[in-house]
Amino acid sequence: MLRRKIREEIIESLKRNYPHVEPSSFEIEKPKRPEFGDLSTNIALVHQNILKAKARDIAEILANDLRSKTELFTKVEVAGPGFINFWINSDLYRNNLKEIITKRDHYGRCDLGQGKKVLVEFVSANPTGPLHIGHGRGAAYGDALARLLKFAGFEVVKEYYINDRGTQMEILGASVLYRAKELRGEKIVFPEDYYQGDYIYDIAREALKLYPDLLEKEEKEALEICKELAIKTILEDIKRDLEIFRVHYDSWYSERELYRKGLVEEVIEVLKQKGYIYEEDGALWFKSSAFGDEKDRVVRKSSGEWTYFASDIAYHYEKFLLRGFDFGVNLWGADHHGYVPRLKGALSALEINPERLRILLIQMVNLIEGGQLKSMSTRRAEYVELKELVRDVGVDAVRFIFLSRSQDAPLDFDVDLVKKQSAENPVYYVQYAHARISSVWEKAKTIGLSPEDLLKSNLSLLQEEESLEILRKLAEFSDIIELSALQLAPYRIVYYLLELAGLFHEYYNKFKIVSSDKELTLARLALAEGCRIVIKNGLELLGVESPERM
């Protein structure tokens, strides 16, 4: 917010001094070193070629001009090859602190989204087994992203797309039926490519209880019963696991629903009208090569079955054209990356701007157990359940680990290490700052101070460098929100919170907040309260709790 104001001033100044020039893009950033000021711009360096002048000369002219803005700057300097460094009038930061205290939960919100409708689709694991830690990463990331976009002014719907039809579902049903036979004492050979997990036994047991005559029924009917029961049971488990993980969906969308509504045939017909569908070798093909894909793709197999791709086209057709979403964010496993061009191609063919769909590929979670790298597989029952991890380590710690990395960096997950080190999880560092501030309030209340008194506080008493540093950091929060929303990068909030918590802990150790000096106490309480509010708002976006005590 502050940054935007300063940017405007700089552009104004450039225009005043060089009326003939069209300003090109430049940076305003926080320099690494304090002697380079609070903010710095490279505008003179960027324009030196266009203006055919030395960067330092341009910088001097602009700096001279901007020095007169004393309500904004206390000092403006030219440095190095031609940077202009600004020292910000710290009253601006003090006013910002008042704003934080007034706005509370709302501090940091912005209108980047302008009420545009976004559908965030994530996890969407096939209902063939329990959620494992790989899904957990997607769950944490998608949920935080949805919270963030909402905070940034979008209208957000969180959706789980259920692949509840197709080959895998048939295999699932068959797996249950085989286990049921086994339970009844039949000698069976359980196929390798069937689902191996123990939960299949549980479902089989349940099936036999509900349908004592299951094995006497026609094979086809029995399979159907097993399949339906399996999908229902597993989906319930998935929902429960996600709720425990504090992920709540607005919408569960069934792939079958697309067929029930006839949307698959409808959209393929639309594409056919546009000339992007053709028949070859008995199958129907979509001309994705016309949109940069390396080859065309099958939408209906020669067997007459629709492919997963066909459902997906219909799903996105409905999402953008019928349900009216302005944007879509899909979180996919990185192993689906080859799938991106064909889906974007299909959107283009439907005259939906593919830019409206952002597909984030979540890199692998490598499972390390006993020092061994393991690949996770639902079918082979090689995985660590999300539920189990959450039970051992806690929701906050698990979410924080997943959210502290960009989605495109692979994540090595050493289960033993995480369990052992859960007590050292950085999430506690941030939460501890919040708890400490709450505890400071306990103390302040004993001498008769309450949050209402803060608005009367005299913030000009906050003069130490450590106070100013915190004030500046607090003002950065809105920049961080905007940036992480634009980049769909919630992990930036994680690092921001760690920095803010660090500054607070440092301050806390060095200065006494509650003292006999009532005026100073109020000012410092205001600073602490600003930290508390921003930490709480930030953690809320991550889906992490802010405890009053630890």
Place this chain on the structure above:
RNA sequence: GCCCCUGUAGCUCAGUAGGAUAGAGCGUGAGAUUCCUAAUCUCAAGGUCGCAGGUUCGAAUCCUGCCAGGGGCGCCA
């Protein structure tokens, strides 16, 4: 072979769409608590930013090539 991601301190990772002398945490070593929570703080040691070129005032960041690790390239889902 082609495509995507990754490579920064012993380990795990930041580095804000190119900036000034490269940053944390863990681990290692030394210290801080009669006082608001020591899940904290202070100090120290630790680097060829995978390698080689290029672009420019300036590169960990952008481009090209190479090396290493992971993933993907079906009428599978």
